[in-house]
Amino acid sequence: MKGKCKLYDEESELRESHIIPKFIIDYFKSTGSRFIRAFDTPNQRRQDGIKRNYLSQRAELDFSKKEKWFAENIFKPFLDNGQSSFVYDENLYFFLLSVLWRGLLHQLELPEINKDPNLKILLKVEQEWKSYLSGKGYPKEFKDVNLFLADGIAAHDTEVTGVDYYFTRTIDFTILADNSGQCIYVYCKFLRFIIWATVKDVHPNLNTELIIEREGGSINYPQKIQDAYVMQSLLKRVRIIESLPGPSEVQMDKIMAEIIKNPDSLYQSSAGRAIFNDFRLDKNKTQ
Numbered sequence: 001m002k003g004k005c006k007l008y009d010e011e012s013e014l015r016e017s018h019i020i021p022k023f024i025i026d027y028f029k030s031t032g033s034r035f036i037r038a039f040d041t042p043n044q045r046r047q048d049g050i051k052r053n054y055l056s057q058r059a060e061l062d063f064s065k066k067e068k069w070f071a072e073n074i075f076k077p078f079l080d081n082g083q084s085s086f087v088y089d090e091n092l093y094f095f096l097l098s099v100l101w102r103g104l105l106h107q108l109e110l111p112e113i114n115k116d117p118n119l120k121i122l123l124k125v126e127q128e129w130k131s132y133l134s135g136k137g138y139p140k141e142f143k144d145v146n147l148f149l150a151d152g153i154a155a156h157d158t159e160v161t162g163v164d165y166y167f168t169r170t171i172d173f174t175i176l177a178d179n180s181g182q183c184i185y186v187y188c189k190f191l192r193f194i195i196w197a198t199v200k201d202v203h204p205n206l207n208t209e210l211i212i213e214r215e216g217g218s219i220n221y222p223q224k225i226q227d228a229y230v231m232q233s234l235l236k237r238v239r240i241i242e243s244l245p246g247p248s249e250v251q252m253d254k255i256m257a258e259i260i261k262n263p264d265s266l267y268q269s270s271a272g273r274a275i276f277n278d279f280r281l282d283k284n285k286t287q
Contacts, residue, residue, distance in 0.1 A: 005056035006105060007134050012056040018049050019102045020171055021067045024190045025049040027079070028171060049171065054105060066095040078149060078221070079192065089216040094133070096145050096195050096212060101129040103173035103188045118181025125186065125199055138214060144198040146210040149221045151192070166238045168192050176233045183229070187237075194234070203229050 003014045018025065055063070069091040077083035104126050107113050113122070125142045132139050150167040166172075173188040176196070184199040198205060205211065206226040225231045 001053055005059050006054040007059040014053040015055050015060045016051045017055045018051050019106050020049045020190050023071050063098050066091055070095045084221040086219040093212050093214045099188055100186050100197050104186050107175050145212045146196050147212050148194040148210050160238050162242050
């Protein structure tokens with residue numbers, strides 16, 4: 001379709017762009033179910049992630065270069081090879097901000113976001129990130145980008161269920177905000193990568209080892225989220241998702257039929273490990 005590119009403001013043929021890059025969706029499907037279920041429509045099975053006509057071919061190509069760098073230098077080494085130390089350059093900062101920006105564009109389409117007076121600041125955020133991503137200058141006000149590399153959950157003392165699956169498997173993006181509008185984050189997670197950018201926060205950022213520097217730096221895994229407020233926000237997100245309606249009986253029958261047809265594919269997958277670990281954690285809490 002013809003339209004104006006969200007990144008370069010040029011009239012062109014718009015590509016149907018993935019909000020979460022396609023290589024991540026492909027990896028998600030290859031290490032678990034072939035289908036993706038949206039939280040708001042649990043009875044719909046999609047074979048692909050959310051896509052929007054945001055970008056021109058030029059923008060897609062520019063983003064794909066950073067995606068390739070991330071896939072080869074961080075994503076696959078961490079998930080497939082168990083690498084625990086990484087040296088990065090500006091490619092990582094650009095990639096993470098490009099994912100957050102695309103997620104923010106999607107969130108700004110939602111009535112509950114664009115009608116909330118506390119969240120009007122997100123329009124300013126979107127413009128500053130767009131300026132950086134299109135090569136017009138570094139972010140100055142909304143530059144705080146954080147990356148947390150998650151691991152399987154050995155134990156937890158919360159009342160939340162499905163914690164392991166959320167932290168290691170779920171694909172999610174949203175706006176995390178308190179009721180007062182004093183704390184606002186643009187948030188995204190995919191598999192074991194959790195990223196967020198601070199828009200407003202009355203608390204100092206205690207997660208110093210999670211901050212991604214624009215010029216480059218290093219990452220050492222495992223990590224820990226030091227900021228209790230941020231951790232509470234993540235657990236709140238898990239609770240919200242767990243409280244949403246699950247698949248219908250018909251859909252559950254389809255899921256079980258898929259598992260029965262090839263049980264080893266679940267048992268041996270990272271999705272299966274997360275499901276069985278959550279079952280173990282929930283069982284231990286009831287004993």
